[in-house]
Amino acid sequence: MAADTEPLRTQADLLRRGLADLRAEDAELASILDAEVTRQHRTLSLVSSSCAAGPRSLAASASALVNVTVEGAPGRRHYSGCENVDRVEALAIRRARELFSAQYACVQSHSASNAIYQVLTALAEPGDTILGMALEQGGHLAHGRVEAFAEANYKAVRYGTTSQGEIDYTEVRQLAMAHRPRIIICGATAHSRVVDFQRFRAIADEAGAIVLADISHIAGLVATGRHPSPIDAAHVTITCTHKQLAGPRGGLILSGRDADTKVPGLRSSFRRVLEQAVSPGMQGAPAVNVIAAKAAALGYAMSPPFDAYMGRIRATADEMACAFMARDYEVVGGGTENHTILLRLRGGISGSIAESALEKCGIIVSKKRGPRENRSSFAANGLCIGTGSIAQRYVDAQGCRQIVDLVCRILDQVQPHGEQKYTLEPVLQEQFRQQTEALCTMYPIREYGDR
Known part of the structure; x- marks a missing residue:
């Protein structure tokens, strides 16, 4: 049997054949991909959101899972043929919960920004007020910047930092009491201090708000105990899997002790409304090959080398x-x-x-x-x-x-x-x-x- 017609029965077969075909049949693209690997090895990245995805995550993201049509949650798919997809997603969920000591985890979000929008859609109505960190003070575009989804659908109020770069918790409380936001977002993209999630929760409880923590930039430090965890302080926590977890570009939604409590003003629990917001709410088919890559990264994040x-x-x-x-x-x-x-x-x-x-x-x-x-x-x-x-x-x-x-x-x-x-x-x-x-x-x- 000719080499190019031999059956591809394993993941290793697929990767070897894919690389060989890419180099033989699309040299232009292959050369660009090689050039990027070379660039990364010859430059020093001092970007705070940057790290290299590990080979295991890269291999998992190139898996044959991408060929499976999937919608819904494990065990409740809208299509058949999902036996192994279900096993992979269940593994990723189990590892996410274990790593962050969470009661609930959703691994389907395509990015951390998508996860934020899905949480906002689940917990707030259009026109509700959200309180988040100002972009110019170290916050994130998705937390309520004019150009983003959040500002287009909600009334965004922003808090800042002190001259020493500390979150101005006095200002957070003053704004929370004055505006009574539905959601307070805590988390940043350019912040060099420890975030006091417990203090955010105390302010939110006083103002009658829900706390959404974004730990995209510090997820690895949180997972290894080098930064306080928001899992039980915040009602909901989101993160991405590529900035500190050395995985693929994707998002996670997590919840701790509040997972099975009712959302204020709603009849359903946080777990239930979050599941519905992701699918079928704002996202159709998940990228199951990326979920496999998340599972690989989460497995690594529980190892001594990651610590x-x-x-x-x-x-x-x-x-x-x-x-x-x-x-x-x-x-x-x-x-x-x-x-x-x-x-x-x-x-x-x-x-x-x-x-x-x-x-x-x-x-x-x-x-x-x-x-x-x-x-x-x-x-x-x-x-x-x-x-x-x-x-x-x-x-x-x-x-x-x-x-x-x-x-x-x-x-x-x-x-x-x-x-x-x-x-x-x-x-x-x-x-x-x-x-x-x-x-x-x-x-x-x-x-x-x-x-």
Whole structure:
């Protein structure tokens, strides 16, 4: 039998055949995919939401499960032929509940933003008030920004942070009592402090609100006990599976002690209304191959190597924060309590300029407004730096100092011309890029870190 007509009976057969066919029959696409792998290995990512998905998750997402038509929950599908799909989703649910000590878990959401919208649809009526963290203070677009679904369907009120980057809990309470929101969202995309979920719950109970916690950026720290868990403090918790869990791009919806209590103003429990909001409410067929990849990532997240990985994330964040301060850069709050460093730039360099100049030298960062800064993110003079990716490279204390030194030397050579234009000598740029690649060679990506 010819090689290209042999039956593909295992996942390994499918992966081998797929890779061979891609290279033989679509060299253009294959070369782009290879180029991206090369780019990731030759650049240093300091993006707070960044880490590399492990090979097990990548393999699971390329599985034959994608061929199965699925709607509904395990054991209650609208189509037949779902025996193994049900087993995979049940496994992912069990692992999600165990990892986060949750009573309820939904693993079907296509992203964390989708999960937020599904929760809002389940628990609030159009026009209800939601209270969330302002985007410019470190919040997320999905929490109530004008351009997002939440603002289009609900009245969004926003709280901020203090000058030291702490959530302004006094303001949260004042706004909650003044506006009586249906839902209070706690969680951030650029916040370097511990979130007091219990305090949010106390404010919500006083104001008669529901608490929705978004732990997308700190899920791994929560899972390993390095950050307080919101599972029983919040009525509902959402997260994604790719930022700290080293899995595929997708979302989870979780609930703890409130899972089987009635939703205020409704006859059904949180568990019931959340299930209905996801399917058939806002989402049709789930991506079951991605659910398999989530199961792989959740399995890894319960292992000792993952716990060690989260330890490196915290250690490298502390090392880098200290190194930046030693170079006379202002770190908001004087340090970090998670994986994120909020850095104020100097010398008239905007975050936009720093982001662009560093990328040309092989270092990826995110521009960010500092606390109480009113300028746009393009004009603001802040960066949000995270350590998820460099922790996968096993960067040690000396390596952290080398990376910070390189970042600072690059920025010292940047000559800004306004808020977005600048010059950086091409010769220096190439030298810096070579130094970045040397660091990447010294500290190669090791993905899951258990090899």
